[in-house]
Amino acid sequence: MQNINEDTITQAVIASLARCDRPRLRTIMTSLVQHLHAFARDVALTEDEWAQAIAFLTEVGHITDDKRQEFILLSDTLGLSMLVTTQNNVKPSNCTEATVFGPFFVEGSPVYQNGDDISNGAHGAPCYVSGQIRGVGGEPIPFAHLDVWQSDEDGFYDVQTPDASGETVMRARGRLTTDEHGRFHFRSILAEAYPIPHDGPVGRMLAATGRHPWRPAHLHFMIAAPGFETLVTHVFRNGDPYLDSDVVFGVRSTLIADWIEHAPGTAPDGTRFDAPWYSLDFDFVLNAGAA
Incomplete structure (x- = not known):
């Protein structure tokens, strides 16, 4: 996995799933990685935008409890x-x-x-x-x-x-x-x-x-x-x-x-x-x- 770049990282991540012994999970994770990476490439996602997205999802988790989902x-x-x-x-x-x-x-x-x-x-x-x-x-x-x-x-x-x-x-x-x-x-x-x-x-x-x-x-x-x-x-x-x-x-x-x-x-x-x-x-x- 040395010298991975933006053109090879998607296949590297997918290859890392090869040992997953749950076929349905492997299928879902493979497609998720492909689509997430394609999204990031399509919109030319910046580091600041991705940090904001992580902060948003973190806040979604923090406000969620047994009364509010x-x-x-x-x-x-x-x-x-x-x-x-x-x-x-x-x-x-x-x-x-x-x-x-x-x-x-x-x-x-x-x-x-x-x-x-x-x-x-x-x-x-x-x-x-x-x-x-x-x-x-x-x-x-x-x-x-x-x-x-x-x-x-x-x-x-x-x-x-x-x-x-x-x-x-x-x-x-x-x-x-x-x-x-x-x-x-x-x-x-x-x-x-x-x-x-x-x-x-x-x-x-x-x-x-x-x-x-x-x-x-x-x-x-x-x-x-x-x-x-x-x-x-x-x-x-x-x-x-x-x-x-x-x-x-x-x-x-x-x-x-x-x-x-x-x-x-x-x-x-x-x-x-x-x-x-x-x-x-x-x-x-x-x-x-x-x-």
Whole structure:
């Protein structure tokens, strides 16, 4: 490896991987080296620019903790998350499309029954959500598990607003199970647009490149059932001004739905709303395969 220069260093690094006994890792690392080196050559990367890049990534790591995942935000805003999601979720045309997972999913969400209010005090206009889970042939999928989560009307998820003791009170998220006909219904709050956290390095990157930090209003779903591929997706609120400029590139036209406004009255399950309320009805179609 003596006398390596800018023309020979790429092949030297690739050659150093020859003893890697994990073929997939060797493939990934080889391609990563080739593309990184090609990038540096293409833009004639300077030492100062590379130092700034390292400082940026270091800061992304420093701000990341169990409440905030800045690396996911970085991947999302560069479109990498959606690219990986898309190329790994090719499904029959009548299946519900997948979209990005996002950084605010939490394991161990509260378990609710159909008809319960999952908002748990989160701020927002009341909303009644219903739908059915089906297979590609139209067959209902009974007892499928749904994880649901969303922000409040101020644009914050529960993990972003801990209580005075620093603990997270889980709000506007929960786990439900479909009935024997694959149907579900619950109460929550109206989905609203919100900005991703932009007070850190990813936010500065967006500002420097003339981009906004906003996501269109949406409701997250993760749906799992034996014999079917797990679906991670959103349902987006029709008419939102950010549908065509989602900062994480997650919108799909098939995932846009109407939230219908109602005067005070009774929901389909008999729930009484004394103030104006909204309803969303959306069905999901899962692809057959391993859960």
